[in-house]
Amino acid sequence: MLRADLNDRLTQVGPGTPMGELYRRYWLPVATETDLHDNPVKRVRILGEDLVLYADDTGGLGLVSERCPHRGASLGYGFPENGGLRCPYHGWLFDGEGTCLEQPNQTPDSPSLRERSRIKGYPVRALGGLVFAYLGEAPPPAFPRFDLFTWQEGEGKFRDIGHAVIPCNWLQIMENSFDPTHVEWLHGRLYNYHLGREGKEPTVLGGHHVKIAFDLVEYGIIKRRLREGQSEEDEDWRVGHPVVFPNILKVGGNGLASFQIRVPMDDTHTLHFWYQWFEVPERFADQVDEILHLPDTYPVTLQGPDGSFLMDTIDSQDAMVWVTQGGRTSRDDEHLSSSDQGIAMYRNLLRAQLDANANGESVMNVLAPEDDYVINLPQEQKELGLDSGTGANPFASFLRLQSRYSQRLPELVRRIDAVIADGQDAVTSAH
Amino acid sequence: MDRQSVDPTARTCADGHLDVGGICGLCGEWLPVATCRAGSCAWVAANGERTLQEAVDHHIATGHSIRVIVN
Numbered sequence: 162m163l164r165a166d167l168n169d170r171l172t173q174v175g176p177g178t179p180m181g182e183l184y185r186r187y188w189l190p191v192a193t194e195t196d197l198h199d200n201p202v203k204r205v206r207i208l209g210e211d212l213v214l215y216a217d218d219t220g221g222l223g224l225v226s227e228r229c230p231h232r233g234a235s236l237g238y239g240f241p242e243n244g245g246l247r248c249p250y251h252g253w254l255f256d257g258e259g260t261c262l263e264q265p266n267q268t269p270d271s272p273s274l275r276e277r278s279r280i281k282g283y284p285v286r287a288l289g290g291l292v293f294a295y296l297g298e299a300p301p302p303a304f305p306r307f308d309l310f311t312w313q314e315g316e317g318k319f320r321d322i323g324h325a326v327i328p329c330n331w332l333q334i335m336e337n338s339f340d341p342t343h344v345e346w347l348h349g350r351l352y353n354y355h356l357g358r359e360g361k362e363p364t365v366l367g368g369h370h371v372k373i374a375f376d377l378v379e380y381g382i383i384k385r386r387l388r389e390g391q392s393e394e395d396e397d398w399r400v401g402h403p404v405v406f407p408n409i410l411k412v413g414g415n416g417l418a419s420f421q422i423r424v425p426m427d428d429t430h431t432l433h434f435w436y437q438w439f440e441v442p443e444r445f446a447d448q449v450d451e452i453l454h455l456p457d458t459y460p461v462t463l464q465g466p467d468g469s470f471l472m473d474t475i476d477s478q479d480a481m482v483w484v485t486q487g488g489r490t491s492r493d494d495e496h497l498s499s500s501d502q503g504i505a506m507y508r509n510l511l512r513a514q515l516d517a518n519a520n521g522e523s524v525m526n527v528l529a530p531e532d533d534y535v536i537n538l539p540q541e542q543k544e545l546g547l548d549s550g551t552g553a554n555p556f557a558s559f560l561r562l563q564s565r566y567s568q569r570l571p572e573l574v575r576r577i578d579a580v581i582a583d584g585q586d587a588v589t590s591a592h
Numbered sequence: 593m594d595r596q597s598v599d600p601t602a603r604t605c606a607d608g609h610l611d612v613g614g615i616c617g618l619c620g621e622w623l624p625v626a627t628c629r630a631g632s633c634a635w636v637a638a639n640g641e642r643t644l645q646e647a648v649d650h651h652i653a654t655g656h657s658i659r660v661i662v663n
């Protein structure tokens with residue numbers, strides 16, 4: 162259990178709060194490049210601040226306060242022009258640093274009014290299909306080039322980025338990443354209950370955990386699990402998969418490597434990215450070229466029309482338990498059990514990093530500007546992995562993830578089905 | 593318990609209660625063991641709930657990797 166004041170300290174992210182200041186040390190993804198390409202002006206809410214992300218008419222990116230300092234209209238309805246963003250109301254023009262460049266109907270031109278009309282502007286940078294922003298003090302740290310962000314599409318490899326606003330505090334989502342045993346219940350026994358009611362085959366995720374382990378390492382915490390029927394040689398135990406401090410889970414299996422990235426929007430909303438890379442076996446690799454014209458970005462549906470959470474994807478099951486705890490859950494009434502020790506380790510790590518940040522000491526994964534290297538992260542190749550050797554479509558199982566809302570993956574699955582059917586026809590006619 | 597008296601064989605909580613699957617069956621205190629993975633370092637902690645805090649502090653002080661296993 163966590164006292165209410167400590168819970169506030171760990172969960173609140175607005176300007177001036179300890180956790181808000183810690184998050185302001187990191188580059189955070191705020192949108193996808195594809196979304197910004199489709200609409201170059203996008204309102205975003207990050208760490209309790211209402212902002213507008215835009216691509217200007219020279220291809221540069223900017224992130225500024227949403228509220229126009231003239232008479233308060235939203236720059237989120239503005240338009241890019243002259244290397245900046247114009248307010249929709251009276252055309253005041255701002256650059257990416259928040260400097261007011263023009264006040265068209267102010268006569269004569271007043272440099273001092275322009276100077277007083279400065280708004281906030283934050284550095285923005287695109288990498289791997291995502292647009293990242295840095296809301297902290299200058300200078301920004303080096304961008305942490307975690308492996309997947311540096312991958313390239315082609316030769317059987319492609320990326321797919323789902324996103325959703327989760328209506329709850331970010332810590333509820335992160336704590337779930339340190340909770341290995343929930344898989345056997347939420348994604349195993351509960352899922353099988355629902356699948357059974359629909360007359361469908363059960364999942365393989367219901368295996369009981371014999372033991373779990375958490376390794377504190379230089380970039381975060383690696384979690385491991387050993388289930389009934391597995392040995393310590395199994396990758397689930399030997400390799401495991403990490404949480405990159407503070408807010409990225411790496412997870413996947415054969416054919417899939419993904420980051421789940423949780424960006425606090427405010428104390429009760431979190432922007433969630435499912436940042437995925439698929440690697441297609443050689444036999445089907447040609448099919449990737451046929452889907453690359455489709456957008457790599459899609460919104461994820463987690464709730465049905467009546468607001469209740471769908472129980473048919475692993476991700477909507479997760480979202481259900483994140484959100485039903487409450488917008489920002491209390492922790493002074495919880496009853497942690499022995500399987501929650503990864504959560505306790507993470508809370509202690511957060512506590513220590515808050516202290517380090519307050520004392521001006523170095524903080525995990527905040528790299529010096531010159532440390533621009535790639536960071537490779539482990540990930541076991543089993544859980545959720547491809548079902549090999551059965552002759553079935555190896556990518557069909559990924560449709561049990563939020564990937565079913567993607568444009569690329571379902572099209573790939575259809576194409577692979579067709580290749581398999583063709584192959585079977587060929588075999589049949591040869592006989 | 594004081595923070596110096598690290599006893600890797602401790603399998604009871606401060607009240608002398610019994611370990612039931614990594615948790616005290618009577619008072620609910622955790623009884624994890626944290627082990628340093630750095631070859632030359634013999635750091636181990638088994639101080640109930642404080643174990644995890646001490647693991648984080650040791651990691652920050654030394655950069656060593658630390659493992660906590662929950663059976």
Ligand code: FES
Pocket residue numbers: none
């Ligand atoms: S059993 Fe864990 S929240 Fe209910």
Ligand SMILES: [Fe+2]
Pocket residue numbers: 337343344347348475479
């Ligand atoms: Fe889950």
Ligand SMILES: [Zn+2]
Pocket residue numbers: 605606607608609610616617618619620621
């Ligand atoms: Zn006890």
Ligand SMILES: [Zn+2]
Pocket residue numbers: 628629630633634635650654656
């Ligand atoms: Zn050590």
